[in-house]
Amino acid sequence: xxxxxxxxxxxxxxxxxxxxxxxxxxxxxxxxxxxxxxxxxxxxxxxxxxxxxxxxxxxxxxxxxxxxxxxxxxxxxxxxxxxxxxxxxxxxxxxxxxxxxxxxxxxxxxxxxxxxxxxxxxxxxxxxxxxxxxxxxxxxxxx
Numbered sequence: 001x002x003x004x005x006x007x008x009x010x011x012x013x014x015x016x017x018x019x020x021x022x023x024x025x026x027x028x029x030x031x032x033x034x035x036x037x038x039x040x041x042x043x044x045x046x047x048x049x050x051x052x053x054x055x056x057x058x059x060x061x062x063x064x065x066x067x068x069x070x071x072x073x074x075x076x077x078x079x080x081x082x083x084x085x086x087x088x089x090x091x092x093x094x095x096x097x098x099x100x101x102x103x104x105x106x107x108x109x110x111x112x113x114x115x116x117x118x119x120x121x122x123x124x125x126x127x128x129x130x131x132x133x134x135x136x137x138x139x140x141x142x143x
Contacts (some may be wrong), residue, residue, distance in 0.1 A: 002007050003031075003095055004028075004032070004035060004139070005035070006035045006036070006039050008040075008139065009032045009035050009139050010139075011034030011035055012033050012044060013029075013036065013044075013141060014029065014044050014045065014046055014059075015029055015030075015032055015033040015036060015037070015043055015044065015045045015046070016029035016030050016033060016045065016046045016048075016051060016059060017033060017045050017046075017048060018030070018048055018053065019033075020053075021053040021057075022052070022053055022054070023053065023054065023055060023057065023060055026062060026063045026064075027060050027061055027063065028060070028061035028062070028063055028139060028140075028141060029046065029059060029060070029061055033045075033065060038044060038049050045066060046059045056065070061140065061141070062140075063139065064142045065137040065139055066112050066137070066138065066139070067112065067115070067135055067136070067137060068109045068111060068112070068115075068135070068136045068137075068138050068140075069109070069110040069114075069115050069118075069132035069133075069134070069135055069136075070106040070109055070110070070132065070134040070135070070136060071104065071105060071106025071132060071134060072102055072103070072110075072118065072130075072132050072133060073104050073105060073106070073133060074130075074133055075087070075122075075127070075130045078127065078130055079127060079130075082124075083125045083127060084119075086124075086125055087121055087122070087125055087127075088100065090121045090124075091103075091117070091118065091121060094117055095114070096117070106133055106134070109136070110132065110136075111140065111142060112140060121135075
């Protein structure tokens with residue numbers, strides 16, 4: 001079981017109180033329970049009646065760090081203007097204008113789902129060889 005600090009856990013993260021679940025030792029929701037219940041008097045929990053004690057539980061969040069990307073501003077340098085226009089338009093439709101530019105500049109991390117979306121657009125324009133500016137290994141609290 002990995003250990004986490006209170007600084008790593010997002011405030012108001014939804015917790016799981018099923019400590020008898022076989023997945024509890026590797027579930028971020030269970031690990032966060034141990035941290036946030038010491039920090040806050042009131043917490044939000046998953047309804048125990050809707051949890052399934054297995055990896056198939058819709059609320060299970062693995063404690064395996066995942067790859068996040070930071071920034072993709074360098075990609076523009078490698079693209080032709082038409083390719084970049086298509087690339088930026090498609091991603092702005094997905095993330096919104098502000099979300100697109102925050103991700104491009106590296107101010108907002110690209111989640112594993114975001115990375116797949118961006119890679120699919122790169123594939124569509126024939127630039128799948130391009131990479132992100134930087135990569136980080138972090139817990140995926142959202143997926």
